[in-house]
Amino acid sequence: MIHNHVTYPLSKLDMLMVKSVPEGGNWRNIPEHIPSKRLEQIRISGGRTTLYGRLHRERPSYTITTYFNRPGNGTYIHPKQDRVISAREAARLQSFPDNYIFYSSKTSFCKQIGNAVPPLLSYCIAKRIKQIQKVKNVVDLFCGAGGLGLGFEWAGYNIVVANDNFPAACETYRNNHKKTILIEGDITESTVKDALINSIKKNKIDMIIGGPPCQGFSYAGKRLKDDPRNFLYKEYVEIVERVRPKVILIENVEGILTSDKGKTFQGIKTDFEELGYKLHGKKMHAIQFGVPQKRKRVVIIGVLNGNPEECFPKEILKDESKYITVDMAINNLPTIEMNGGKDLTEEKLITNNFYQQFLAGKIPVEEYYKILKSR
Secondary structure, X not given: OEEXXXXXXXXXXXXXXXXXXXXXXXXXXXXXXXXXHHHHHHHHHOOOOOXXXXXXXXOOEEOOOOOOOOHHHOEEEOOOOOOEOOHHHHHHHOOOOOOOOOOOOHHHHHXXXXXXXXXXXXXXXXXXXXXXXXXXXEXXXXXXXXXXXXXXXXXXXXXXXEEEOOHXXXXXXXXXXXXXXEEEOOOOOHHHHHHHHHHHHOOOOOEEEEOOOOHHHOOOOOOOOOOHHHHHHHHHHHHHHHHOOOEEEXXXXXXXXXXXXXXXXXXXXXXXXXXXXXXXXEEEEHHHHOOOEEOEEEEEEEEOOOOHHHHOOOOOOOOHHHOOXXXXXXXXXXXXXXXXXXXXXXXXXXXXXXXXXXXOOXXXXXXXXXXXXXX
């Protein structure tokens, strides 16, 4: 049984372009006689090679963003079928197991999955932190659909309370993290913040994790230093100040390290250093931790005691030939047409490899990594 294996509509023009792109190809393979003003601009300016890309079965995917329903915004065309990837295929490339169900509208799946932290990457970070710091009870701020929290749960943490303001993601989080108290609403509103603090006070909190909105830091965006979304981390700082956990973690796009010539990151460090935390930020590649995706993110870890650099796990995969591929992730899913598929497919799937066994719940995450390391 498979959930969320639904894909998205494409215009006639989109379909013409999709059909002209071979496996592993991109916009450069689209004939000039196909009419597209956007393509004309891309040809003049020299757009990224990931645009209008078709995935290659024997390689990892490129970054899954919130626009995987649009062929022109990245490499989201299925390797063999003339359509963009389904929500479940995107979730698998993000390392979400098949029993993790996404709720609300089909359109909302793009934002929920594209904004998520790959759970396998989260697990590796969480496991390493637990080896260095005595932590168990966690608060998950800006939790989204729950990828970061899921990895921490796999590592044995107790996610006590979570918060987000996106209704669709909250519905997904609530249904997949049933033991967690989810406080839905805008964290800048006093009623929401007070409810969050009241829930926290009932438990001994060891750690706060979260991924504040990061559009202003992104290389893909305009990197506006006055974008109010950039300063939502200040709300995170206030919660940290009031709770005083042993460890804090912030996940963000890699642009946060260079935003405003490094002043943004330095400002974040200063805010937490004033509260007594030592902070370290590091760019991490999800693909090196068994995720079938070339996704680079920055993880910032702060500790009251000890060295935060010790809290980062070492890369598991350095040999590119060992990376998990697109084919390993999705080749056992049913064939579907453009704008087709079902939100619930009553079909038993045969698992063809150890990654699919992990996704299907046939082997635990620990066994997955034993196999990954032994290859």
